[in-house]
Amino acid sequence: MGTITVKDGTEIFFKDWGPKEAQPIVFHHGWPLSSDDWDSQMLFFLGQGYRVIAHDRRGHGRSSQTATGNAMDTYAADVVALAAALDLRGAIHVGHSTGGGEVARYVARAEAGRVAKAALIGAVTPVMVRSEANPGGLPLEVFDGFRAALAANRAQFYRDVPAGPFYGFNRAGAAVSQGVIDNWWRQGMMGGAKAQYDCIAAFSETDFTEDLKAIDVPVLVMHGTDDQIVPIADSALLAHPLLKHGTLKTYEGFPHGMCTTHADVINPDLLAYFRA
Secondary structure, rough: EEEOOOOOOEEEEEEEEEEOOOOOOEEOOOOOOOHHHHHHHHHHHHOOOOEEEOOOOOOOOOOOOOOOOOOHHHHHHHHHHHHHHHOOOOOOEEEOHHHHHHHHHHHOOOOOOOEEEEEEEEEOOOOOEEEOOOOOOOOHHHHHHHHHHHHHHHHHHHHHHHHHHHHHOOOOOOOOOOOHHHHHHHHHHHOOOHHHHHHHHHHHHHHHHHHHOOOOOOEEEEOOOOOOOOOOHHOHHHHHHOOEEEEEEEEEOOOOOOHHOHHHHHHHHHHHHHHO
């Protein structure tokens, strides 16, 4: 574990486990979480001989609680700095939700040789908010509601999201894990309220269409059909056709947080894709 300091003085916390000569996998977490959300994947792929790396996005987790720079271009620039500091070559970048957008923006602009493959899981690509160009998106009022709930009672909001739609625990017959709910809350409350508030616009209003078109490496798009946070019809099903070398894999009935609830399925599928 360690930190790097980027050009505006922000400290970015990261974990870097495994042999330095092994192929690196870089994990990009969702909002409003931290690198801890990848525990299952980090342990699994470390055991498979990979070098596994995950960072806390600025304003999240153990990174600086930034009041400015909480936007997708800056997030991607922070990844550029991290990749340079760790001298990552031929890396696989895996992003969940907001992290999927971060991966798309970074990979589209990465130096030649830095990236070998990418995976977008429950990703916010190509764009979430509804507009004339994106009539199937979610209305702006949904994200205004997120901001209002965060500002009014962030601690309660961060209980309600994981206890309900994030992991599908609001579905009949769901195997609810209080530990998973508590861990989501813990990660969210570690970060800064201002950065997390700003990040709502970053993940919902950023258009990644041109990023997806520009990516030259293979990309695996994974999405649950019962994703209540990032509905599949306006995300994966639109993002996949924009990719030059994309593969789409859908999971019937899986929720947004399927990397946690269904790690036993997701991890082997990722491994097969990495090794292909």
